Amino acid sequence: MLKKVGITQSLSRGHREELARHCEIIILEEGQSLSGLLARDELSACHGLICLLIDPITRAVTDAMPKLEFVSSVSAGVDHIDIQALTERGVPVGHTPGVLVATTADAAFGLLLAAARRLVEGDRFIREGNWRPDNRWSPDFFLGKDVSGATLGIIGLGAIGQAVARRAAGFDMRVIGWTPSGREVPGVDSVSLETLLSRSDFVSVHLALTSSTRDFLDADKIATMKPGAVLVNTARGGIVNELALAQALDCGHLYAAGLDVFESEPVSLDSPLLQHPRVVVVPHIGSATTLTRAKMLELAVRNAVAGLQGQRMPHCVNPQVYPLADEG
Secondary structure (H helix, E strand, C coil): CCCEEEECCCCCHHHHHHHHCCCEEEECCCCCCHHHHCCCHHHHCCCEEEECCCCCECHHHHHCCCCCCEEEECCCCCCCECHHHHHHCCCCEECCCCCCHHHHHHHHHHHHHHHHCCHHHHHHHHHCCCCCHHHCCCCCCCCCCCCCCCEEEEECCCHHHHHHHHHHHCCCCEEEEECCCCCCCCCCEECCHHHHHHHCCEEEECCCCCCCCCCCECHHHHHCCCCCEEEEECCCCCCECHHHHHHHHHCCCEEEEEECCCCCCCCCCCCHHHHCCCEEECCCCCCCCHHHHHHHHHHHHHHHHHHHCCCCCCCECCHHHCCHHHCC
16 A cells, blocks of 8 residues: 655646655645644645645644654755654654755845845836936936945855855955854855954855744844945844844944845735835745756655655755664
8 A cells, every 4th residue: 555645735747746656645735734734634644744844844743643754845944844853753854955055046146236236126216107307317326335346244154155155256255254163165254253244245144044043133243233234134034133124224224135034924014124125025935946946846756755665865854863774
């Protein structure tokens, strides 16, 4: 009898056919939180689960799945999953790192450029009918910040942070960086966090969201940023204190911000960040290209198939669940 794998969103035909060769697919109700299915037979019958970053995989959810053998997430980050609960049960958790590095780095640099040069603000200016013959051009018309020659501070020097550094080199930026691990990266001057914040014209955040990085850029740290700096966050909402950021923008301490992620998603229309003209916002689309999303789904299915076959996942967040005999 084929094992059953629950998926929280329909897969493409090719990915679905590949997965169906190894298991019976159960499509869990789209648009409904898994917590709403705790008492449902569909959930308890699953041997595996393929989920998205919008699906909170809590201990209550996993406790409702007594047959669970693996979880495969279509995401690089896994802050939506209770890794400890699954590790305690010996359940491997797969994710999709690597394949979204270039795409997310492109998005981060795109937000940096858009915020620095007021591109969204200029687009809105035209569409609202404000560009008229009497104000068609002047020496101080829509002045922005120079990117070329500026200093970029990168917080978190993993694969995405390093990819952003490579892009910055093409703009003749000086790149400085800080990472919790102390990793040295060619082309990036390692400095203290305090130095990075005080010297950077642009700050780009590339940390994972954990208990130690939640509210990492709080009011005190934002206050130490260089006056007139631009903050870009394509990592996770919750790392940057949004109220403190809004206040720093309102008082003029910071020049602008580019945000792909928010503490609560979708972001509330009442958020003070949305009221600031120099905040460029996009709806968590850092990895949103056709090719990248296809690669993420492919890797998630590969992780799932490995889980079904009792093999090591190609990309596992908690490899300690595998017997030591499998190492190497």
